[in-house]
Amino acid sequence: MINPRKYFPALSLLAFLAIWQGMSFYLNSNTLPPPAQVAFVFWQSCASGQLPYHLGLTLLRLVVSFSIAMLLGCAIGIVLGRNKKLDAFFDNWLVIFLNVPALVTIILCYVWFGLVESAAILAVIINKLPNVIVTIREGTRTLDQDLLDMARCYHLGKRKTLVHVIWPQLHPFVMSATRSGLALIWKIILVVELLGRSNGMGYQLHLFFQLFDVAGIMAYTIAFVAVIQLIELMILKPLDRKSQRWRR
Amino acid sequence: MTPIQININSKIYPAVEKAGQHVAIADLKLSLNSGEFICLVGPSGCGKTTLLNIIAGLDTDYEGEIIVGRQHTHPKIGYIFQNPRLLPWRTVRENIELVLDSHQSTDSIDPLLETMQLTQAQHVYPERLSLGMSRRVSIIRAFAVDPEVLLMDEPFVSLDAPTARQVRELLLKLWQQRPHTVLFVTHDLREAIALADRIIFLSAPPMHVIREIIVPVPRNERRDEASLEAFRQQLLQNYSDIKQLL
Structure with missing residues (x-):
């Protein structure tokens, strides 16, 4: 027996392409190029090295700002989750930073530090950091006191307690911060590049917009979506599987 | 002592x-x-x-x-809590090895596993153990650190009578080997x-x-x-x- 469910993902993708093709045929306008044309532009800009260059730069900015935001956020989140006084003091700060619009942070960073790479990275970090802190803080508050007591009376020490007792409990929260963080940072990085950098995906998209090059915009978008899917499949999913293997 | x-x-x-x-x-x-x-x-x-x-x-x-x-x-001390308090994300053996001092050899837990009849189950995650087995693991963990008390x-609370009796006898056997x-x-x-x-x-x-x-x-x-x-x-x-x- 053939299981039709196995082909659902491929079928739905095909349906998507068919609808796209139909729409662009019906509209017959520059604003919605057909899939074949987008694929051609995609291939062309890959071959010329333009797309890999800009995508690579954006990815680099993503990795740097994401790593710093996650590291700092986890550390601060754990401290605030474990220390009620510090938490009460800094809670307002968190609320403020959570609610400052991303665009405002970006503009202020550029105004204060100039149109430089570090200002761009800093702007992304400031946008992401409060989110990580809040997620990890919530996770730390739900830590199992029984297991912490066990760690204490068996004198496990700080390092062992963190690695074996606390971290595995925080793992779901870290993964959730990672997923929401990637989605958020992607979007913010584009704005950062659009406003103050002369390379990267954001800059290119801005250029295409001015040239009214819709096929270019779509080709870059496809590259974008593909990279995110790759990160999910190659890094996040295996991490999930490895850390959840103890569950029944 | x-x-x-x-x-x-x-x-x-x-x-x-x-x-x-x-x-x-x-x-x-x-x-x-x-x-x-x-x-x-x-x-x-x-x-x-x-x-x-x-x-x-x-x-x-x-x-x-x-x-x-x-x-x-x-x-x-070695503390055997009312509920076993094992780390669910570590195997039976890893749970016990975790509490050992750095100078203690990990081989030292083999005879303990043997006495408590858990040698077969040592690489299993705690969620797959019965309550009686988890209790036995927490007993081993407590003995493994060679405590003063x-x-x-x-x-043995909330174990059925035969299981409680079995675990009690295993505990006594272990205690007679290592009188703490x-x-x-x-x-x-x-x-x-x-x-x-x-x-x-x-x-x-x-x-x-x-x-x-x-x-x-x-x-x-x-x-x-x-x-x-x-x-x-x-x-x-x-x-x-x-x-x-x-």
Whole structure:
């Protein structure tokens, strides 16, 4: 027996392409190029090295700002989750930073530090950091006191307690911060590049917009979506599987 | 091994909102001889777990002192909690290896696994274990650190009778191989008689020692339910104050 469910993902993708093709045929306008044309532009800009260059730069900015935001956020989140006084003091700060619009942070960073790479990275970090802190803080508050007591009376020490007792409990929260963080940072990085950098995906998209090059915009978008899917499949999913293997 | 002296003048839980302050322990004195198996028997809610937590150093908010040998310090403990408190994301073996000192060889837990009949299950994650098996793992973990005193907080509660009996016998076997000082909390007098060298009866709060009784039944006769039951009846007849506690 053939299981039709196995082909659902491929079928739905095909349906998507068919609808796209139909729409662009019906509209017959520059604003919605057909899939074949987008694929051609995609291939062309890959071959010329333009797309890999800009995508690579954006990815680099993503990795740097994401790593710093996650590291700092986890550390601060754990401290605030474990220390009620510090938490009460800094809670307002968190609320403020959570609610400052991303665009405002970006503009202020550029105004204060100039149109430089570090200002761009800093702007992304400031946008992401409060989110990580809040997620990890919530996770730390739900830590199992029984297991912490066990760690204490068996004198496990700080390092062992963190690695074996606390971290595995925080793992779901870290993964959730990672997923929401990637989605958020992607979007913010584009704005950062659009406003103050002369390379990267954001800059290119801005250029295409001015040239009214819709096929270019779509080709870059496809590259974008593909990279995110790759990160999910190659890094996040295996991490999930490895850390959840103890569950029944 | 060293004798341990526990003197707790008072342990008071401060008033919280409408509940007034609660004196949990008052003038409690215990002396533990090394290698002795002591059962603490008292009504439920009398503060036995609080006492164990104080000895373990988990609860430091009390008046009194704990003396190990001649030093004012907390003894090195192995704690068997009421529920096993194993890390679900580590295997049985990893759970035990985790608590070992850096100078202890990980091979040292093999004979413990053997005695507790867990060699087969050592690479399994705790979620796949039955409650009786998890309890046995937590017993191994406590013995593995080679403690000065073993604290056991009703470790056989909520096991069915045959399983409880099996785990109890395995515990005794292990303890006879490695005679550590044991403080075993229970509210079951039958269990206490089956296990203890000495039974200490504790009062309702404020908790203090009411009576200490040495169990005269030799260890090799303790499998015989009848002689245990005879001693229990004798206790209940001779000491009316014990009856109220149970």
